[in-house]
Amino acid sequence: MAIEQRTREGLFPTTDVLHQLMDILGHDFTTDLSSTLASLQPRSSLRLKINAEICTDSHDSDDAEAIQVPPVHMGSINLNTTEVQDYLQLHFNGNGIPTPARSSVDREDLAVSSPTRSSLSTADMSPGQPRALQSTVQASETHSSKKRKTAGALRVTETNLSVPPTGSPTPTSGSSTARQLQTKPREFPQRKKKNEDGVHHLQPSSVERFVAGLWNQVFSSVELSPSSLAFRAINSLCLRVTKMSRCSRALETIIQAHWVDCFEARVKNIGVEKPFMSSTETKMSALREACAILKWSEKELRNRLSIWRGYKEIKDVGGWACLVFAGSGIYRFCKYRGGFGKNLTTRLGRLRPSLEVAADTIHPEWRKLLAIIGQDTQRLYSGHPHDWVVCDGMPPVALKTTYTQWYPDFSFTHLEDSVLDQLAWGRDDPRQVSGTNTAFCNDCGYFQSNNVASNECRCFPELYGACKAPIPVQVFRTPLGKNNGLIARCEFPRGSAIGEFTGLITKGMDGTDVMQSGEDERRYQIYQGKMGNYTRFINHSCAPNSQFQKFCWLGSERIILVSRGVEAGEEVTVDYSHEYWDGLDKECLCGEPCCRYLRRIRPG
Numbered sequence: 001m002a003i004e005q006r007t008r009e010g011l012f013p014t015t016d017v018l019h020q021l022m023d024i025l026g027h028d029f030t031t032d033l034s035s036t037l038a039s040l041q042p043r044s045s046l047r048l049k050i051n052a053e054i055c056t057d058s059h060d061s062d063d064a065e066a067i068q069v070p071p072v073h074m075g076s077i078n079l080n081t082t083e084v085q086d087y088l089q090l091h092f093n094g095n096g097i098p099t100p101a102r103s104s105v106d107r108e109d110l111a112v113s114s115p116t117r118s119s120l121s122t123a124d125m126s127p128g129q130p131r132a133l134q135s136t137v138q139a140s141e142t143h144s145s146k147k148r149k150t151a152g153a154l155r156v157t158e159t160n161l162s163v164p165p166t167g168s169p170t171p172t173s174g175s176s177t178a179r180q181l182q183t184k185p186r187e188f189p190q191r192k193k194k195n196e197d198g199v200h201h202l203q204p205s206s207v208e209r210f211v212a213g214l215w216n217q218v219f220s221s222v223e224l225s226p227s228s229l230a231f232r233a234i235n236s237l238c239l240r241v242t243k244m245s246r247c248s249r250a251l252e253t254i255i256q257a258h259w260v261d262c263f264e265a266r267v268k269n270i271g272v273e274k275p276f277m278s279s280t281e282t283k284m285s286a287l288r289e290a291c292a293i294l295k296w297s298e299k300e301l302r303n304r305l306s307i308w309r310g311y312k313e314i315k316d317v318g319g320w321a322c323l324v325f326a327g328s329g330i331y332r333f334c335k336y337r338g339g340f341g342k343n344l345t346t347r348l349g350r351l352r353p354s355l356e357v358a359a360d361t362i363h364p365e366w367r368k369l370l371a372i373i374g375q376d377t378q379r380l381y382s383g384h385p386h387d388w389v390v391c392d393g394m395p396p397v398a399l400k401t402t403y404t405q406w407y408p409d410f411s412f413t414h415l416e417d418s419v420l421d422q423l424a425w426g427r428d429d430p431r432q433v434s435g436t437n438t439a440f441c442n443d444c445g446y447f448q449s450n451n452v453a454s455n456e457c458r459c460f461p462e463l464y465g466a467c468k469a470p471i472p473v474q475v476f477r478t479p480l481g482k483n484n485g486l487i488a489r490c491e492f493p494r495g496s497a498i499g500e501f502t503g504l505i506t507k508g509m510d511g512t513d514v515m516q517s518g519e520d521e522r523r524y525q526i527y528q529g530k531m532g533n534y535t536r537f538i539n540h541s542c543a544p545n546s547q548f549q550k551f552c553w554l555g556s557e558r559i560i561l562v563s564r565g566v567e568a569g570e571e572v573t574v575d576y577s578h579e580y581w582d583g584l585d586k587e588c589l590c591g592e593p594c595c596r597y598l599r600r601i602r603p604g
C-alpha cells in the first residue's frame with residue numbers, strides 16, 4: 001500500500017497518513033480513534049492494523065452474500081503517539097466538539113456518514129447572530145443540511161456578537177467580541193473548489209480578465225526597453241550562441257579523436273579473438289560494427305575516419321589543448337593534411353607545455369571538457385599567465401624560482417595599470433598632463449573615451465578605447481643566457497601596441513633600473529622591481545623589434561611599447577638606451593652584428 005510505504009520511509013507524518021486514509025475510505029474515524037486511544041495506556045506505541053473484507057457490490061450479483069470471504073490483512077501503520085494526540089486535541093478543540101479535519105475530507109458522502117457533522121453546522125451559530133446572516137446560513141442549511149462547513153482562518157467567534165440594527169457588522173470594544181485571527185496551520189484558508197456549495201458563480205467577463213491582466217503585467221518584473229537595446233540583446237545572444245557552438249565543436253573533436261583510439265583498441269581486440277583474420281579483415285569488421293550504430297555507409301565512415309585520424313595525431317603530439325583551441329581551421333588542415341609529418345610533430349611537441357600554461361591560466365575550465373571521455377580534468381598550471389616561465393620542449397618553471405639565486409625573497413605582483421606611490425606623490429599623479437584637453441587625442445585629434453561606443457581615437461586599440469583581450473605574449477627562458485625574456489605568440493604588426501609599461505609610479509630612486517619620464521617638477525620614475533607587467537621581462541637588443549613611446553590617454557601620459565614588426569614566435573626586444581649601459585659593467589648579449597656594447601670591457 002502506498003500509504004504504508006510512505007510512512008515507513010518517514011516521508012509523511014502521522015497526521016497526513018490519517019487524513020489520507022480518511023480521504024481514501026471516505027470515512028472520518030476521528031471519533032473512533034479518540035475513544036480507542038482513551039482506553040489505552042498513555043504511553044503505548046500505536047499501530048493501525050488494517051483488515052479488509054473483500055466482497056462484490058450486492059446489487060451486482062444475487063449470490064454475492066452467499067459467498068463468505070475471510071478478512072484479508074492489508075498491513076499495518078505505525079502511528080506516532082504524540083502526533084495522534086496533538087491531532088485529536090486540534091480536532092476536538094478540547095471540549096469534545098470535533099472540528100472538521102480538512103477540505104480534502106470535506107465531501108458530501110463523508111458528511112452523510114458522520115452524524116456529528118450535522119450538529120457541527122449549527123454549533124457556530126450563536127443566538128445573538130444578526131438576522132440577515134442567520135437567514136443565509138439557514139437557507140444553505142435547507143439546501144443541504146448535511147453539508148459541513150469548511151474551516152476558514154477568519155471566523156466569527158461564538159460569543160456575544162453584537163451588531164447594530166442596521167446590519168453592517170462592526171467590531172465592538174472588548175477582545176472577546178473582536179474578530180479573531182486563527183493561525184492554526186490546519187485551518188489555513190484552502191483554495192475553494194469549483195461550485196463547492198452548489199451555487200453557480202458568475203465567471204468574470206473577458207473585459208474584467210483583460211483589465212486584471214493589465215494590472216498583473218504592470219506589477220510584474222516584465223522588462224520592456226527601447227529598441228536601441230535590442231541591438232545589445234542580439235549581441236549578447238550572438239555571443240552566447242557562438243560560445244556554445246565553439247564549445248560543441250571542441251567537444252566534437254575531442255570525442256572524434258578519442259573514437260580513433262577506441263577504434264584501434266577494438267581492432268586489436270578482434271585480432272586477438274579471431275587470430276585467423278588478416279589485419280584488413282579485422283579493421284573491416286570493426287568498421288562494420290561501428291557503421292551499424294552510426295548508421296553511415298562504410299565509405300562515409302572511412303572518409304570521416306581519415307579526418308579524425310588527423311585530430312588524433314595532433315592530440316598525440318600536442319596534447320588535448322591543441323584540439324580544443326584549434327578553432328574551425330583544424331577540419332581543413334586534417335582533411336588536406338598540408339604540412340602533416342615530422343615538422344608538425346616536432347613543432348607541436350615543443351609547444352605543448354607553453355600552450356598548456358596559457359590555456360590553464362587564461363581558461364581555467366577548459367580541461368573539464370575532457371570529462372566527457374573520462375580523462376583527467378585537473379589543471380596543471382594555476383595563477384597568473386606570467387607566473388610561469390616557459391621553455392620550448394621543457395617543463396615550465398615558476399617565475400619566482402628563476403630569480404631566487406639573486407633575490408631569495410623575490411616576489412612580483414602583476415598589474416594591469418600602474419600604481420601611484422603615494423609616499424612620493426600623495427594623490428597627485430605626475431602623469432596627468434596639465435592644460436591638455438582630456439578628451440581629444442594628441443596624436444590623431446579624435447575624441448578619446450573609455451566607452452567603446454563613443455571613443456573615436458584608434459591609435460592603440462589593443463590597449464585603449466576598445467575591448468581588451470589578453471596580450472599574446474609569454475615569459476620564456478632565453479637560450480643565450482639572458483635569463484628570462486618575452487616571446488610573442490602571435491604577430492604584432494608594425495605600429496601596433498604590445499603593452500603599456502606599468503609599475504610603481506615613484507621618484508627619487510637611485511641605482512636601480514627604472515623608467516624615467518615627465519619634466520621638471522613632475523619628473524617621475526616607473527619602477528618594476530616588485531610589481532608591474534610583462535614589459536619587465538623584455539631584453540635589450542642593439543637591433544630591437546619594438547620601442548617605447550609616450551602616448552597620452554585621457555590627459556594622462558603613458559609609456560607604451562610599440563612594435564616595429566614582431567613575428568609570431570619571435571623574442572620581443574627593445575633598446576635600453578645609452579643611459580642604461582653607461583656605467584654598467586656588463587657585456588651585451590644581443591648577438592646582433594651591429595651590437596654597440598659587446599667589446600666595451602675587453603681587457604687591454
Ligand SMILES: [Zn+2]
Nearest residue numbers: 441444457459
Ligand atoms: Zn589617437
Ligand SMILES: [Zn+2]
Nearest residue numbers: 542588590595
Ligand atoms: Zn647588443
